[in-house]
Amino acid sequence: MCGIAGIFHTEGLKPVDPARVTRMLDVAQHRGPDGQGVWTAPGVGLGHLRLSIIDLAGSPQPMASADSMAMIVFNGEIYNYRDLRRELQAEGVEFRTSGDTEVILAAYQRWGLDCLPRLHGMFAFALYDLRERTLLLARDRLGVKPLHMATLSDGSVIFGSELKQLLAHPSLRRDLDPLAVEDYLCWGYVPDHRSILRGVEKLPAGHYRLLRHDAPPPRPVQWWDVSFTGREKGSAADLGAHMLHHLRAAVTSRMAADVPLGAFLSGGVDSSSVVALMAEASSDPVKTCSIGFDVAALDETAYADRVAAQYGAEHRKRMVGSEDFALADRLAAMFDEPFADASALPTFRVCELAREHVTVALSGDGADEAFAGYRRQVFHHREEQVRGLLPQGLRGPVLGTLGQIYPKADWAPRPLRAKSTLLSLAQSGEEGYARSLSVIPDDLRDSLYTPDFLRLRGEYRAEQPFIDLMRNAPARSGLDRAQYADLKFYLPGDILTKVDRTSMAVSLEAREPLLDHRLVEFGARLPEAMRVKGSVGKWLMKDTMRRYLPQDVLFRPKMGFVTPIAAWLRGPLAGEARAVAQGGELARTGWLDAGRIAGLAEAHIAGRADHSRLLWQLLMLEKSLARLS
Known part of the structure; x- marks a missing residue:
């Protein structure tokens, strides 16, 4: 796990100042405290920060190929590199190191762009071909590892693992994009x-770009996608056996490391499954860690304790309280862009705890997207069945009108929140699912914007790219489309960004076995009844793991990494809530209505409504803009 950065000239072979590449590395030392290197040639400069995981004494980067005709900087892990190494050795390739970086170089020189589908793992890399004078930028299938880039006024392309590395280049302009604020x-x-x-720009997951010195940067090319058009055949027992095989292979392949290794353990199905399979594959106790909350209703550590005890894990835990809000400024620095998933706070704390004892930690991320484990997916599946019975001509006017007049009841159990269900059913499946996933619906967003911002935004609506993604998905059903959009949009944008930034902030490598692409592709082919059964999502995975985990861990209501932000903003953080509507960078943009925000803050503090997610979003937006100014 590492950080990369670089500069590439698309208008000739102008020299690259190595000091500029070094500055792009210096601001991201947390990504690679174990080593640093810079390489330049006419028209190109590559930089690398190393967190040593495999081949600790060897594999320095930037790394040259054996014939010195290719150079690479690489962030990530290739889990099948030993198999590729043997295949390449059988074809006469000789290796000087024992790590995976040299395998990528040799694979590229042997197979060209066709090497990408052969790489199993998480990666973002830049590979310069000195014969062709091209730079290949590539990102892994699901976007576990990030890659940012920008084209400057002089025709150079700069790139880095984090936005802060691009900001270190003096020629990058800091013009805010109002459409990004809408998003x-x-x-x-x-x-x-x-x-x-x-x-x-961010290189999309499963894409590459091939840059040349004498041409403008081309559009990204997709080299991998997941299809929901096929269906596996077989009984639940047969498909469960296949799933267990994939799960075991995914977990064991990610346990290879030359440094201490452990796992995050929340007490939910996914992380508990990973720990159970790690324990099965290891002769040593698994090192686990978990985070609890000072609000008892949201604390899941008792379940994590049970699973840890069942498998004899070396378990550690820590509590998060309202005083941890002091981390907000540090979170803003980690993410560079505004990021309001409040679970980033406990995720950082659990990464911090893990790093005290291990250098690599396995997580349970990805199973909800791959196997339909989110409640919103289960509800969407049911709503799609209703949509199939009622024509749009009836649903739109009738249910839409009922939804408008039905009282809002965020405090009530989900089945009694008819307003959101009626409004969703009045729309198409894609529109309804986008609404269920959005944090602030379009009507509330519009009420926050000033006339100046509305003019800047124009006709654009943040939901539209998500809706288009669902409509164009390689899928057979509404559930397929929802999962596809979650895998392609929500997973890389939210979940994987959160885990990458919080783990790398403490120089911890996080690995996601449940995002092994073969496991994801298998999940996409499962019959709907194996994914959702009644009100139970992720059914086949839960059924498969019965032999490993207690019933109440498998089938209790999903909580996720919920943070008690609402209670904090009414209590110890009420002053922060009120401060959102006052001065600062956000107010200086003139894009949001300060009076409207102040009213929402007071309503939340008084307990008349729950605006915690909005207030947290605005707090993090303010802190992010302050850093970018």
Whole structure:
């Protein structure tokens, strides 16, 4: 696990100042405290920060190929590199190191761009071909590892693992993109198709770009996608056996490391499954860690304790309280862009705890997207069945009208929140699912914007790219489309961004076995009844893990990494809530209505409504803009 950065000239072979590449590395030392290197040639400069995981004494980067005709900087892990190494050795390739970086170089020189589908793992790399004078930028299938880039006025392309590395280049302009603010207020993060700064791009997951010195940067090319059009055949027992095989292979392949290794353990199905399979594969106790909350209703550590005890893990835990709000400024620095998923706070704390004892930690992220484990997916599956019975011509006017007049009841159990269900059913499946996932619906966002911002935003709506993604998905059903959009939009934009930034902030490598692409592809082919059964999502995975985990761990209501932000903003953080509507960078933009925000803050503090997610979003937006100014 590492950090990379670089500069590439698309208008000739102008020299690259190595000091500029070094500055891009210096601001991200947390990603690689074990080593640093810079390489330059006419028209190109590559930089690397190393967190040593495999081949600790060897594999320095930037690394040259055996014939010195290719150079690479690489962030990530290739889990099948030993198999690729043997295949390449059989074809006559000789290796000087025992790590995975040299395998990527040799694979590229042997197979060209066709090497990408052969790489199993998480990665973002830049590979310069000295014969062709091209730079290949590539990102792994699901976007576990990030890659940011921007084209400057002099025709150079700069890139780095984090936005802060691009900001270290003096020629990058810091112009805010108002459409990114619209995206952020809708989703709580800036999705991968946009950046908070105009001109900055993120290489999409499963894509590559091939840059040349004598041509403008081309559009990204997709080299991998997941399809929901096929269906596996077989009984639950047969498919469960296949799933267990994939799960075991995914976990064991990610246990290879030359440094201490452990796991996050929340007490939920996914992380508990990972720990159970790690314990099965290891002769030593698994090192686990978990985070609890000072609000008892949200604390899941008792379940984590049970699983840890069952498998004899070396378990450690720590509590998070309202005083941890002091981390907000540090979180803003980690993410560079505004990021309002409040679970980033406990995620950082659990990474911090893990790093005290291990250098690599396995997580349970990805199973909800791959196997339909989110409640919103289960509800969407049911709503799609209703949509199939009622024509749009009836649903739109009738249910839409009922939804408008039905009282809002966020405090009630989900089945009694008819307003959101009626409004969702009045729309198409894609529109309804986008609404269920959005943090701030479009009507509330519109009420926050000033006339100046509405003019800047124009006709754009943040939900539209998500809706288009669902409509164009390689899928057979509404559930398929929802999962596809979660895998391609929500997962890289929110979940994987959160885990990458919080883990790398403490120089910890996080690995996601449940995002092994073969496991994800298998999940996409499962019959709907194996994914959702009644009100139970992720059914086949839960059924498969019965032999490993207690019933109440498998089938208790999903909580997720919930943070008691609402209670904090009414109590010890009420002053922060009120401060959102006052001065600062956000107010200086003139894009949001300060009076409207102040009213929402007071309503929340008084307990008349729950605006905690909005207030937290605005707090994090303010802190992010202050850092970018």
